[in-house]
Amino acid sequence: xxxxxxxxxxxxxxxxxxxxxxxxxxxxxxxxxxxxxxxxxxxxxxxxxxxxxxxxxxxxxxxxxxxxxxxxxxxxxxxxxxxxxxxxxxxxxxxxxxxxxxxxxxxxxxxxxxxxxxxxxxx
Amino acid sequence: xxxxxxxxxxxxxxxxxxxxxxxxxxxxxxxxxxxxxxxxxxxxxxxxxxxxxxxxxxxxxxxxxxxxxxxxxxxxxxxxxxxxxxxxxxxxxxxxxxxxxxxxxxxxxxxxxxxxxxxxxxxxxxxxxxxxxxxxxxxxxxxxxxxxxxxxxxxxxxxxxxxxxxxxxxxxxxxxxxxxxxxxxx
Numbered sequence: 001x002x003x004x005x006x007x008x009x010x011x012x013x014x015x016x017x018x019x020x021x022x023x024x025x026x027x028x029x030x031x032x033x034x035x036x037x038x039x040x041x042x043x044x045x046x047x048x049x050x051x052x053x054x055x056x057x058x059x060x061x062x063x064x065x066x067x068x069x070x071x072x073x074x075x076x077x078x079x080x081x082x083x084x085x086x087x088x089x090x091x092x093x094x095x096x097x098x099x100x101x102x103x104x105x106x107x108x109x110x111x112x113x114x115x116x117x118x119x120x121x122x123x
Numbered sequence: 124x125x126x127x128x129x130x131x132x133x134x135x136x137x138x139x140x141x142x143x144x145x146x147x148x149x150x151x152x153x154x155x156x157x158x159x160x161x162x163x164x165x166x167x168x169x170x171x172x173x174x175x176x177x178x179x180x181x182x183x184x185x186x187x188x189x190x191x192x193x194x195x196x197x198x199x200x201x202x203x204x205x206x207x208x209x210x211x212x213x214x215x216x217x218x219x220x221x222x223x224x225x226x227x228x229x230x231x232x233x234x235x236x237x238x239x240x241x242x243x244x245x246x247x248x249x250x251x252x253x254x255x256x257x258x259x260x261x262x263x264x265x266x267x268x269x270x271x272x273x274x275x276x277x278x279x280x281x282x283x284x285x286x287x288x289x290x291x292x293x294x295x296x297x298x299x300x301x302x303x304x305x306x307x308x309x
């Protein structure tokens with residue numbers, strides 16, 4: 001059974017690793033649409049998949065966060081990747097499986113997955 | 124929406140947008156009266172009486188990106204189709220409480236689903252807000268309170284991946300303990 005004592009141990013462990021994390025240079029933001037449309041289309045597992053995969057790969061310069069409805073409900077779950085100095089990339093109709101691929105290819109290795117972007121979906 | 128915990132996530136987003144500092148989510152299961160009650164309360168900006176009467180209208184929204192607002196109407200429908208009741212109590216400057224009851228064993232009641240994932244998502248995306256999730260089953264209950272977690276964490280952010288994972292497991296294990304192996308799903 002999880003207890004607060006366990007959280008205390010966890011805290012010390014995280015504190016020890018904090019030094020590595022404080023480097024915010026080139027922070028990449030992963031923004032998941034979390035309005036009614038996004039949630040109904042499956043945004044929650046997509047956000048969880050991003051969070052878990054980013055943590056697993058130790059990508060300390062990536063922040064996973066949410067936004068509301070951006071007006072393209074028919075393409076939900078929508079995920080935007082914002083990186084300083086680069087054009088915004090909008091991924092559409094995301095799934096947890098696609099999310100893992102985006103973390104590996106785009107976030108970790110810098111290769112945009114064109115086939116999942118809104119540009120490919122509207123062709 | 125395939126599960127009620129997704130409705131909870133959706134309604135709680137309204138509290139986030141209302142500028143709440145504390146959001147309290149309660150799921151109460153009472154087999155004796157055959158009721159499931161979900162309450163989402165916040166200390167956000169609240170609504171006027173006119174707004175309260177308008178939010179259950181699917182064609183009312185404060186958003187400018189589209190003309191419909193389905194979050195509240197969807198929860199209201201999910202509740203009423205199981206013989207439940209839906210209410211919103213709100214006061215400007217004080218906050219809002221959304222309450223939905225469901226026929227616990229009604230055939231049309233959607234499962235609660237992964238409420239742990241809902242709470243984790245909320246904390247992950249809003250680490251500056253405090254959340255209290257309470258689960259009640261008959262006379263047993265437990266709470267996951269981020270104010271308590273924050274105290275223990277001494278400055279370690281609530282949305283560190285390790286902490287988020289802890290919160291998810293904390294909710295899952297305590298729920299299982301209360302249900303005492305009767306069943307896995309609510």
